[in-house]
Amino acid sequence: MNTSTEQIMPNVVLTCLTTTKFKTGCLSVNLLTPLCREAASRNALIPMVLCRGTATLPDMAAISSKLDSLYGARIKPVVRKKGEIQVTGLYADFADDAFIPGGSLIVEQMSALMSEMLLMPRTHGGLLFREYVESEREKLLEQIRGRINEKRAYSMQRLCELMCAMEAYATDRLGSETEAENISATELTRHFHDILASSPIEIFYCGSVEPKRVKAALQSAFASLPRSNVEIDLGTDIRMNSLESAPRRFEEEMQVTQGKLAIGFRLGECMEDPNTAAIRVFNAVYGGGVTSKLFMNVREKLSLCYFASSSADLHKGILAVSSGIEFDKYDAALSEILAQLEAVKRGEFSESELLAAKSAVASDYRTVEDSPAALEDFYLNQALIGPDCSPLELAALAEDIKAEEVTAIAKGVECDAIYFLRGQKEAG
């Protein structure tokens, strides 16, 4: 696999991952904007509206029919939260030319279609088509309200909102109901023009076509892309310590049969100069998989829960633990989850636990190379926070991590907030 990165227009960077190993390729166009409460819903809504209709393909039926005729190509709106950067745009995947009967210059066709969505959306009187804005706004609201449907994800999101209440990070990738409710076609059009001109743009291609041809296709398709000279301040504020001396505790009730415990930590000192592979290995030792402390002890040894696992957000420097428990196991589960972190801090993990963690992390990195979607996300992360290594290089680094490095990371970790979603008490 060959990787090449090049600025193809002012503030527009194209990364090409050239390989013949996949049967489907991908192309994504991503606008980078600062994550903030006021604009998050508008940013999220834009790609959704763009996918509804263009000047020449005025409705979904026309777009879908075009995509079907390109052998089931897909273009989806994507909204991602990467630390305190909101990434919105379009993600396309499509059959590689080699497997389309007759071959069909699909990269050129997809570039043209995506640029038409971004640069020539369906409009009326100079505004984004009102009916689409209103219809997608309702769907966005449905999605935002629908967050309560999956209780595990919901509990993790509430933890993030409460723990980081004073930080931009508290904002959800889709924004909030209050912000979304008030979006009008006029306002959205103005905002769209702003961010289209001023946002840095990251474009990724993964497939068999050589970078020169991809670049030519994009430069021709996006020739009329507006570019302004406004400097956008992009970045994530990393808080090193917990807010108060003891972890803040939050509790909410819902009609559920299983409680959801979510615990948030600041990764702390290791974020000064983050060693990505080492932090991933630390997370794997503590709660990343079935050989981790959390799985082995909280689930297997004490049968306190069905799941207990941790994940680290390296953009923001946060570690979060999620667990599903009986309501009355709250104290027992919480103290065991915290006790296991203390054990890692004291270096109480065996050579074989460390080895398992290292190989799990290395293997995760290696498998990134096996999927266009995983590669796309990997290189987007790399563009935002580095490090400048391939997945295979990171795999090799992970295999070299020493116990002391894991312990050193653990020692800096501080519990900041504890959230519990419990069942409703009997109405009395």
Add this chain to the structure above:
Amino acid sequence: MQTRHFDKIDETLITEVLPNGLSINIIPKPAFSKGFAMFAANYGGADRRFKLAGEWINTPAGVAHYLEHKMFDMPDGNALNVLSSNGASPNAFTSSGMTAYHFESTCGFNDNLRTLLNFVSTPYFTPESVAKEQGIIGQEIRMVEDSPGYVVYNNLLRCLYALNPVRDSVAGTVESIAEITDKTLYHCHKVFYNPSNMTLSVVGNVDPQAVLEMAREMLPPEPGELPERDYGGKESELPCETRALAAMEVSAPQFLFGLKLNPEKSGTPRLRQMLIGEIALRLLIGPSSPFYTRSYAAGLLNSGFEYEFDYTAGTAMLLAGGESRDVDGVMSELRSEMDKISSDGLDPLLFENSKKSLFGSQLRALGSFSALAQALSEGAFADFCPLDAFEEIENISLGDVRSFITENISPERVALSVITPLT
């Protein structure tokens, strides 16, 4: 050993059936980092009543799933741990018709495969270890009870099927699993985990010869008896209930509708039925269909609307659902679309595009090793090869799809399950 090359998609399939009855399918992909292996038993949550050596045996709901949890226990440790420590990502699942154990790894593939074949073919249960699992599975059952997606599905199956045990939850209930002992598990393992009732599917950067040799070496040499299963007798074409309602903590109504059809049991007819059914669904309710684009524009559906054509435990069903503020509105659109198709026929352009689009989505599925291994496993149990789909799609005519719709799809055969928000 048989090797087939599929020119259109540039894939090679290596197949062998061992003397003990185990069928093995391997798709080598040397350009990739990982290898994926799935060792599956033709045994799922619906296989509760079966005949062995002339005698009918009844087992409690949830045994197949319970067994899946306990199979990882080995006399000298836990297989999840052994595999994970060796760099693999192992997991397992139980559906109504299948139990599958799988792992993915980027190094030490052969060692991991040895562990997989070993632990799945070695039952090791103690009364204590079986009792301990009650708590964990009890939590799992509770967890899914809070999941609207699970509840809406389970309620729909109870509407569709009057007799077939697919209508019951795969994991059983807290009460039914309380009846399970180490003896139940030993017995069901003996019956269903014999090589003749299993299949091994491997995809990725692997040495096919080594895979075949290991399977020959590790597994019992003798074929086993294939148990006869009782799925409760013949079902009517119509659902036993047309509607199920439940209220949960959700933001908007969640719905799933479905209908059952007569499954082609095996071989090319089965593969063709799957593909024709897929195209019929695309025409009727797919992303480009008038039903979907109209309902989406009217605010009745959002992009979470999904559909599938599913075969399990002697059944075949079409399922579709998502979220809607007006489920009755969706159902009325659906009925009028069915009427329109039966009076005006199918749109030929939409049909040609659906074939292309199905080709593309099958091509995309070749990139997911787990999906591919699962398709190979299902194919092994029903005697078809999923890679034949790429040739077979070409042979499907508008007439095939028309007859499929006429024979199988009509408003009175549809059942609906809805979860409404709590008031």
